[in-house]
Amino acid sequence: MGKSRARRFKPGLFAPTLPVRQSNGHGEQENCETLQAEELLQKLQSPSPEVREFACASISRLVQLKKVIPSFLQKDAVRCLGPLLLDTCLSVRETAAGALRNLSTCGGFDVCDDMVTRDIMTPLVVLLRECATSLDVNIESTIKSNDITKNYVQDIANQALNVLWNVCESSSKALCIFNKERCVDIVLQCLSKFQTNTEMAISAAYCLQTVTEDNQDLLNSVDTSSLQMLESVMLASANNMDIRLLQTLAAGSIWNLRERIPSSMQADSITAILRIFAEVLTVDAGQYIVQMKEAESKRLSAATVEHETEETTAILDTSLNEEDEKIDGFSNQKRLTDISDLIPAANDEIRQATALLVAQKTALEIIVNMCCSDDPSDDEWEMLSSSDESDLGLEKSLNDSGGQLLSPLCLSDEVHSALLNHLIPKKVFEKTRFPNSSALNICQEASPWKPMIPRLYTIQYRALTCLNNILSVFDVENLGGASALQELAQHLLEIVFTQSDVQNQDEFLEAASSAVRALLQIMASKGIPQCMMPEQIMSLCEVCVQSKNTSARVNAVSILGITGSVLAKTENTSDTLKAIGSLLLGIAANDSSLVVSGGALDALIDVFADGEESEKAALEISLLQELGKIQPVFKTKIRKDGREKYNMDQLCVLDNVRTNLRRFISYLESVEKKHRS
Incomplete structure (x- = not known):
């Protein structure tokens, strides 16, 4: 891949x-x-x-x-x-x-x-x-x-x-x-x-x-004094979550304006930005919500007792006349029983909890961008085809050319060091867990707190996406070595298979599958044994390909390609390769998006490019004949829908897949001739 x-x-x-x-x-x-x-x-x-x-x-x-x-x-x-x-x-x-x-x-x-x-x-x-x-x-x-x-x-x-x-x-x-x-x-x-x-x-x-x-x-409109003002915001004493949120947003602006920062101050600025993100992400949002809800309950209870005392005093004081009871045109009795007096219009506890969740979400999104290439990736297709026209290399295994399934994205030394020094990978990992059950129960039972529920889940989704990018830019040693990656694989399995109560299934599948894909890529490229069973991976991918989210389906075919490529080099795996091949063929033939179909064909090329097990599996699922049916339909769709629905980058990749597919079919024909003889 x-x-x-x-x-x-x-x-x-x-x-x-x-x-x-x-x-x-x-x-x-x-x-x-x-x-x-x-x-x-x-x-x-x-x-x-x-x-x-x-x-x-x-x-x-x-x-x-x-x-x-x-x-x-x-x-x-x-x-x-x-x-x-x-x-x-x-x-x-x-x-x-x-x-x-x-x-x-x-x-x-x-x-x-x-x-x-x-x-x-x-x-x-x-x-x-x-x-x-x-x-x-x-x-x-x-x-x-x-x-x-x-x-x-x-x-x-x-x-x-x-x-x-x-x-x-x-x-x-x-x-x-x-x-x-x-x-x-x-x-x-x-x-x-x-x-x-x-x-x-x-x-x-x-x-x-x-x-x-x-x-x-x-950029030219932002001068040194403006940057200094933003710096003063970042250095302010954060005595509440409103200020934490403000500092997080200011840090995001500094990151966007980093070209205006003198090169001699770049490292210090990046360190300051990530210090703020680290402090925000350190807070356990679930526990904080529980604390805020307890604080709210105590405040309301105290307010109720105070008002009841005032009301009793007013009733006992028979000397009060009707005029004395009037305050601003409303009777004291009405003022005491008005619920708005007990629940202020601006609930500070809810506001503080919301500020924390938004700050964490913002911090994670900016870290995602930090761990990203400079070229924006707003395309539906978030992967490139497996090889270029000049050297398809179907007869060679992927590891023959250095074993790199994933080319690390460029990350400056300043950003790389600051991310590690502030333990950002560890903090991101912690946020990938499902929301605190106690916090969810509190939010479910109190209507004013219910909007917190989707925000809590969004933190997890963003953390999973952030994990995907972190895996793409750090080497194995920085991530804790092979054992840490295997533990991460177990963690992702737990997330995917032990929790069904997800707030947004499509968004969750996109985020979780992107993290799984990135992890499998780095483990395959370094020859680290996989902890995920092929059956588990197949199960995840089958769910993803049913999603309305195109990126989740693209991730699924990529995961299948990575898994199949590794299995193709292992003995007695033809049955699993047949299952993977059949699933990819179905996606290539039936998915409504050319992006996903092209990804499935690209994955098929990776899985069945070489090896005795893959050759055996290809013959048993009639891969040559099935691709022969798909090929003309795929070419027609590119010609008919390509320019209307897809951008130039996507069209280049689709054209590359079409070229590789033609050559791959020729390779499969030679395989069949070899086995017939």
């Missing part, structure tokens, strides 16, 4: 939906959901700021239901909401930005692209500039609401940054405008306020990490 490209991650639409400010109307949410999009959009034109704010808040809630988003887009909601970003009433600005934030988050890439087409960037950039000016001169507009002072400027900036982040992730046009208008200065300014407004700084950090990803045009 050839080199498999390591998986890369790009920042995605991670922004949580906006919890809009609560009003005094108890049935507001239910009423909003019944209003038609047109009615709400008409209310945006009302001369009353209260009505405009109500309409924005209602739209913000409704667009969290994806099914209603098309109706708002058809009525040109973006052009209706855009001008309200510059409304004379600051509360309208905030709710309008919140509605656009939720629309961009819940709508996804297509909706974000549509928002840019409808010119959301013009009012958005103007708004952010006004916010930046106000931040500098400390202009604050405040209102009194339940004795809480509200800073509208920073809250508006927070929502606007989220909109900017989402559209820049989705639209190259938005990113071009971002670069042209030097929006990075605004984002950095908001990030610099991390000591006084962590929430706004985190939104700015998310945005910065997104816009600095593969953005050469932005």
Whole structure:
């Protein structure tokens, strides 16, 4: 088999939906959901700021239901909401930005692209500039609401940054405008306020990490003072998980901007980045959730006792008259029984737990990119064909040319050393385990905590993908030697075969199979005995080939090719080779993706290229005759669908497979002649 490209991650639409400010109307949410999009959009034109704010808040809630988003887009909601970003009433600005934030988050890439087409960037950039000016001169507009002072400027900036982040992730046009208008200065300014407004700084950090990803045009806009500010974020005292998340995002931006760092400081910067990642990954997320849930329970219990005491005192104090019982227009009795008093709008325990999980996910994704080649691999096909046209070498075993089934990806000495010094491979391995059962039970039983469940599983999926890349860039000694790899094989077997309750089967199969594939490659290349039984590998691959995930199916055929290539050099393996060959033939003939079909044919060439056992198995499964049926269909599909469905890199590999297949069939014909004679 050839080199498999390591998986890369790009920042995605991670922004949580906006919890809009609560009003005094108890049935507001239910009423909003019944209003038609047109009615709400008409209310945006009302001369009353209260009505405009109500309409924005209602739209913000409704667009969290994806099914209603098309109706708002058809009525040109973006052009209706855009001008309200510059409304004379600051509360309208905030709710309008919140509605656009939720629309961009819940709508996804297509909706974000549509928002840019409808010119959301013009009012958005103007708004952010006004916010930046106000931040500098400390202009604050405040209102009194339940004795809480509200800073509208920073809250508006927070929502606007989220909109900017989402559209820049989705639209190259938005990113071009971002670069042209030097929006990075605004984002950095908001990030610099991390000591006084962590929430706004985190939104700015998310945005910065997104816009600095593969953005050469932005590099010249980032000067030394900007890098020093990011460094100050990374060096801040991390007394809570919000700061941990902020530091992780800042570290990701530094990694993206590493070309701007002087060469003399590269090693120190990379060390600082990986120190932050190591600290974040050291925390056991499951145990932390358990601790946070216990803290929440204690806080709520104490609050309940306190309120009950106050209520009893109020009842016993007969001297209180009706006027004394009124506070801000609401009776003391109502205030004491209102559930919102017992459960704050911003649950600190849930926020801290979420911040940890997002930080760990982000750290793992950046490590994936660190352990990846410089060429982005966004293709469906994450592997190259086994050999080139100049030297197929069918008559030779793969080990004759050095035994390298996998060509190590390039990794700088600074990154390599820092990864090892901070024990990143070990920490990644620990995160590949299934989520803590106690934490899962807690999240399952408490509705506000349920969103933690998919986040916990995502950590495992990212860790498995990260493990795949780590195996691709480190040699056996750095990974702990042959015994460590065999232990890892047992661990992966346990993950694959002892746990069926998986949150996302397709994503899990892609991640787990990529790790298994990388491990089998390195063990085969070094002649390390396999711990996985062929039957276990076959079972995993049979599940993978049924997946809707193309990468999982590609991994499966690659695993079969690696396993078969090793078995072909071992005595008395023809029965297993027949099973592998039959499975690969079925995939090559029936898979809907040429990428997977081509991978299966490539694997067949590897497995049956040489050796008495493979020749025997090839004859018994009529490999020559079956490939004769597949070959013309494969060629026709390449000619018919190739240019429409696949990019040039994929087409080159498919064409190489087609050429190798023709030569392989000639080889099989010679094998049959030899056995007939």
